[in-house]
Amino acid sequence: MMHCRQLVHRGAVLAWVGAIALLTPAVASAQEIDGADTAWILTSTALVLFMTIPGLSLFYAGLVRVKNVLSVLMQCFALTCLMSVVWFVAGYTIAFGSDGVEQGMWIGDFGNLFFAGISIDSVNGTIPASLFAMFQMTFAIITPALIVGGFAERMRFSAMLVFSTIWMLLVYAPVCHWVWGGGWLGEMGLQDFAGGTVVHITAAVAALVAAMIMGPRRGFGHVAMAPHNLTLTVAGAGMLWVGWFGFNGGSAVAADGSAAMAILVTHLSAACGALAWMAMEWIRHGKPSVLGIVTGMVAGLGTITPASGSVGPAAAVVIGFTAGVVCYYATNFLKNKLRVDDSLDVFPVHGVGGILGTLLVGVFCSTQLGVFSGNGFSDGIESIGGQLAVQATGVITTIVYTAVVSFIILKVVDLTIGLRVTEEEETQGLDLVLHDERGYDL
Amino acid sequence: MKMITAIIKPFKLDDVREALNHVGITGMTVEEVKGYGRQKGHTELYRGAEYHVEFQPKIKLQVAVADDQTEGVIDAICGAANTEKIGDGKIFVTALEQSIRIRTGETGNDAL
Numbered sequence: 001m002m003h004c005r006q007l008v009h010r011g012a013v014l015a016w017v018g019a020i021a022l023l024t025p026a027v028a029s030a031q032e033i034d035g036a037d038t039a040w041i042l043t044s045t046a047l048v049l050f051m052t053i054p055g056l057s058l059f060y061a062g063l064v065r066v067k068n069v070l071s072v073l074m075q076c077f078a079l080t081c082l083m084s085v086v087w088f089v090a091g092y093t094i095a096f097g098s099d100g101v102e103q104g105m106w107i108g109d110f111g112n113l114f115f116a117g118i119s120i121d122s123v124n125g126t127i128p129a130s131l132f133a134m135f136q137m138t139f140a141i142i143t144p145a146l147i148v149g150g151f152a153e154r155m156r157f158s159a160m161l162v163f164s165t166i167w168m169l170l171v172y173a174p175v176c177h178w179v180w181g182g183g184w185l186g187e188m189g190l191q192d193f194a195g196g197t198v199v200h201i202t203a204a205v206a207a208l209v210a211a212m213i214m215g216p217r218r219g220f221g222h223v224a225m226a227p228h229n230l231t232l233t234v235a236g237a238g239m240l241w242v243g244w245f246g247f248n249g250g251s252a253v254a255a256d257g258s259a260a261m262a263i264l265v266t267h268l269s270a271a272c273g274a275l276a277w278m279a280m281e282w283i284r285h286g287k288p289s290v291l292g293i294v295t296g297m298v299a300g301l302g303t304i305t306p307a308s309g310s311v312g313p314a315a316a317v318v319i320g321f322t323a324g325v326v327c328y329y330a331t332n333f334l335k336n337k338l339r340v341d342d343s344l345d346v347f348p349v350h351g352v353g354g355i356l357g358t359l360l361v362g363v364f365c366s367t368q369l370g371v372f373s374g375n376g377f378s379d380g381i382e383s384i385g386g387q388l389a390v391q392a393t394g395v396i397t398t399i400v401y402t403a404v405v406s407f408i409i410l411k412v413v414d415l416t417i418g419l420r421v422t423e424e425e426e427t428q429g430l431d432l433v434l435h436d437e438r439g440y441d442l
Numbered sequence: 443m444k445m446i447t448a449i450i451k452p453f454k455l456d457d458v459r460e461a462l463n464h465v466g467i468t469g470m471t472v473e474e475v476k477g478y479g480r481q482k483g484h485t486e487l488y489r490g491a492e493y494h495v496e497f498q499p500k501i502k503l504q505v506a507v508a509d510d511q512t513e514g515v516i517d518a519i520c521g522a523a524n525t526e527k528i529g530d531g532k533i534f535v536t537a538l539e540q541s542i543r544i545r546t547g548e549t550g551n552d553a554l
Contacts, residue, residue, distance in 0.1 A: 224493035226486055281487075291488055332490035345489055 034126035040255035041127050041135050047246025048138035052145050053080050055243050058236030059298075060149055063344050066228040067429025068153045069439035075148045075157070079164055080141050086168045087140045088115055092133050094173035095140075096181045099129065103182030107174050125253055135250060136176075139195060142247075143172050143203045149344030150207025151419075153217050154426050157434050159417045166409050167206060171402055175202055179394070189378030190394040191365060191387070193262065194251035196306025196358040197398040204351025205402040208342055213410050214420050216341030218427065230290055237294035241270055244301050248308040262308040266301065269320035273300020276324020292328075295349060299327035302353035307361045311374040315364035318372065319357060327352050358395050362388030443538040443551065444512045448503045449477065449531040450523040455501050461522035465514040467505055469554075475502045481529030500531060506541055508551045 057076035061069050083091075090113055097103050098111025099122065111117050115133060122129035144164040151160070178185040179198050192198060217225065227233060248266045252259035277296025282288040303323035304316055311319065330348035334340050342348070365374040366384050377387045413419060420426075425433040432438060450458055455472065462470065476497035483496040507515050516533055524530055543553040 224486075224495070225491070226488055226493055285487055287487075289487065295489055328490075335490050 031123040031125065033123055033128060034254070036255040037126045037253070038128060038131060040259060041131050041250055041253060044246035044250025045131065045135045045138055047243045048135070048142065048250065049080075051240055051243030051247060052138070052142045053077060055236050055239030056142060056145055058232045059240060059294075060152065060236070060344055062229045062232030062234075062236065063149075063227045064153055065225060065429070066439065067431055069228060069431065070435055070437055071157070071430035072148060072152055073439075074435060075152075075160055076145045078157075078161065079145045079148070082161060082165065083141045083144055083168055084137055086165050087133075087137045089113065091140055091168050091173045092136065094169060095176035096133075096136065097177075099124065103177070105184040105187070106177070107183075108177050108181050127253065132253070135253075139199060139247075140168060140172060140176075143195075143199045144168060146199070146203035146346060146350060147207045147210065149346040150204075150342050151210045151214055152343040153430065154214060154343075154420055155210075156418060156421055157430075159413050159419050162417060163210075163409055163413045163419075166413075167406060170409065171202055171206065171405050172198070175398055175401065178397075185394050185397070188393065189381050189387070189390045191310045191361045191378060191391065192306040192358060192394065193309030194248045194305045196302075196354040196361075197394050200302050200305060200350040200354030201358070201395065201398045202402045204347045204349075204354060205399050206406040207346035208340065208351065209403055209406045210410055210419075211340055211342040211347075213407070213414070216339070217343060218423060220341045221339060227291065234290060234294055237297060241297060241301065244270070244305075248305060251309065258309055261312070264313055265311055265316035265319075266304050266308050268313055268316040269300040269304035269323065270297045271300070272317050272320025273297055273303065273324040273327075276300075276321045277328050278324075280325060280328040295331075295345070296324040296328070299323040299349050299353045302350045303327075303357035303360075306354065306358040307364065307374075309375070310361045310365040312364075312372070314371045315360075315369075315374055319360050319364065322360070323353050323356060326356055355395050355399075358391050359388065362391040443541060443554070444507050444509060445536045445538045446505045446507060446512070446515055446519070447534045447536070448505075448519050448523070449475070449500050449533075450503060450519070451525065451530060452499055452501050454523045454525070454530075455503070457522040458503065458519055461518040462505065462515065465518045466511070467507065467515060467518075469505075471504045473502045475500050479529075479532070498529065506538055506554055508554060 053076060057073050060072045060076065064072050092115065093110050093112035094107050096112070097108025098117040101109045101111055103109070118129045118133055120130070124132040144167060176198050177183040179190060179192050180186060244266055245263045249259045249263040252262055274293045274297040277299065278288045278293040281292040300320040300323045304319055307319060327349050330352040331345050334342060334348045363384055364372060365377060365387060367373045367376050378390065381387050381390065410419060421430065421433065448458070459470070476499055478496055478498050481498060483494055483498060486493045486495055505515060512535065516535070519533055540549060541553040542549050
């Protein structure tokens with residue numbers, strides 16, 4: 001029903017329950033709550049929410065120009081509120097369905113509309129069902145918030161709310177079902193521990209499509225659009241790093257060795273990604289930049305995300321360094337060669353990182369790589385080639401599905417509401433035009 | 443009377459103020475400004491986006507002085523603000539018609 005790690009865990013619980021069942025005639029509830037698991041996922045839930053507010057919000061806010069700082073903070077905050085409600089109404093049930101129902105390949109059953117099946121007593125694996133729904137809600141919050149970076153500084157607030165709501169129901173929730181909710185990619189053996197496909201690729205592809213449909217900000221490429229406050233960005237980056245321990249460590253849905261290893265590899269990859277990007281700038285530009293080192297950290301974190309349940313520490317170092325270098329080149333390529341104004345570089349950092357990490361799982365999950373060995377192939381897969389094929393299938397289908405559906409949603413919203421503010425409003429800045437406020441009065 | 447306007451490097455402000463005190467100047471007005479002359483701007487790089495920033499931050503300092511103080515003040519500023527590197531700034535001297543101290547109504551050199 002959920003992450004591969006939990007399936008294994010749940011299998012053990014079921015076997016245990018099966019043994020008990022031989023002794024006791026009727027076992028109604030097959031699942032028991034584990035206190036340690038519950039405590040850790042409660043903690044992880046808070047950590048992942050902390051990633052969006054204030055982590056990602058500050059990270060993005062510092063990167064925009066001074067006239068748009070509030071608009072970005074507002075987008076992240078409003079999405080946190082709105083996506084919570086959308087998840088409650090229908091997002092959760094589309095992604096995970098309801099307990100005791102055989103899940104289909106494409107979407108979950110509708111038994112959990114309005115969290116209908118979630119009560120104080122209901123259990124999911126070894127934790128309360130309410131906690132599982134809440135933990136997953138924090139993922140459903142940060143994913144559309146990541147997209148904000150693609151259309152920052154020029155999108156209408158109302159259009160953003162409508163787009164994100166439809167996108168949550170038509171893109172995030174179904175893809176989440178495919179991978180974690182019992183759908184076809186999970187069944188096929190795709191290893192995506194914490195959301196390389198579900199979170200990072202979906203958000204980044206949507207951001208790229210939005211940036212291309214809406215066009216660049218006025219003056220992109222010839223007017224300076226330097227970040228207005230990098231101290232906010234660095235503060236937000238630090239919060240993201242810490243919060244990511246809940247994101248990846250919580251994805252074990254248990255307080256066990258898998259959770260601990262996920263945090264270890266996550267941390268190593270973040271550190272190596274940061275060092276790699278810093279080194280790239282130092283070599284190619286002559287100076288190591290603050291924005292560079294924190295961007296490399298995000299690249300390292302995004303890239304290890306799908307792999308954090310599958311690989312060991314030595315592989316995490318390789319993944320982190322690779323992420324820093326590849327995402328560095330991807331950022332330069334998209335901005336300076338393709339001239340796409342993905343304003344806060346969502347695609348080259350999160351998208352390229354998510355793709356890279358999901359593919360590298362296929363290699364580094366192998367148990368035959370000496371110090372670089374991981375936790376093994378999925379059931380029924382015997383080789384790196386076999387696992388890579390499944391990983392590539394997950395990556396490609398997620399990209400294509402997200403791109404097509406995001407494109408359609410954006411076009412519909414553009415024709416009905418209008419995606420973009422007027423030129424004059426954009427010049428004046430979204431803070432004053434859309435919110436009647438200014439970020440600073442110095 | 444003369445109005446002396448000096449454009450200097452920001453980190454030289456304290457040295458210049460001290461040097462002016464030594465030659466008997468006890469009041470001045472200072473502004474943070476941006477500009478460029480021979481010292482061109484610098485390059486900033488944000489995730490591969492390169493921006494050339496033409497304008498350099500500078501300090502504009504203004505002192506009103508009596509005619510006989512002019513040379514001393516110019517020497518003091520030149521001495522204190524000089525780093526022998528491009529971008530040290532400039533001094534402009536203009537004639538000053540009148541000065542009035544608002545509280546007392548004193549005029550001319552008495553108001554300086």
